[in-house]
Amino acid sequence: MTGEGHIIFAIASAIFAKRAELTPVLAQADWWHLVPSALLTCLLPDIDHPKSLLGQRLRWLSHPIARAFGHRGFTHSLLAVAAGLWLFQINLPQSSPIPADVLQGLTLGYLSHIVADMLTPAGVPLLWPCRWRFRLPILRSQKGNQLERALCLGLVGYALWFPVGMPSFGANGWPAQLFDTLQNGVGRLISSHSAQ
Incomplete structure (x- = not known):
């Protein structure tokens, strides 16, 4: 998927996540926290590709990562x-934490990239280092792909149309419980590591 497609897909994901109230934090999130934070990380997984939009600007970081993991390796898992x-939680001083909606927006942007790449024939290795690729190949990776743009813009339209707080996705639904469980698990791991 192109950089443009990832940006539009991240916007659609942020709008949908807030309107669907995927987590209690996202339900109450400030739009000015959620959308920019999702946009900050929506291109980050492609740091492993020196010719990507981000890789061209951060070559000093992109080349070593590409050599170590290859494209669509660790960064797409x-x-x-x-x-x-873990890094966000361990490096934050207690006095100035990142707001929860920003942290979930950053995570959402990163995840939106991985989900978008699953729509391409190459897929992604979600369970890296296992080499299994997860894919639903409805998009072809061509520059200027009109289908990609139409799909992503259609998703933005759907996200804007989506009724707020649908029952199956509400703040008490399974996505919220999954997201909170993951976040709490990472928090407990950090706490136990800090105590030692």
Whole structure:
């Protein structure tokens, strides 16, 4: 997927997550926290590709990551998401924490990239280092792909149309419980590591 597609997909994901109230934090999130934070990380997984939009600007970081993991390796896995959550929580001083809606927006932007890449024929290795690729190949990776743009803009339209707080997705639904469980698990891991 192109950088443009990832940006539009991240916007659609942020709008949908807030309107669907995927978590209690996202239900109450400030739009000015949620959308920019999702946009900050929506291109980050492609840091492993030196010719990507972000890789061209951060070559000093992109080349070593590409050599170590290859394109669509570690950075496109759930392990990378967990590592990112851990880094955000371990390096924050208690006096100035990042607001919860910003942290969930950053995570949402990163996850939106991974989900969007699952729509391409190459797929993503969600369970890296296992090499299994997860994919639903409805998009072809061509520059200027009109289908990609139409799909992503259609998702923005759907997210804007989506009724606020649908019962199956509400703040007490399974997505909220899954997201909160992951966040609490990372928090407990950090606490136990800090205590030692």
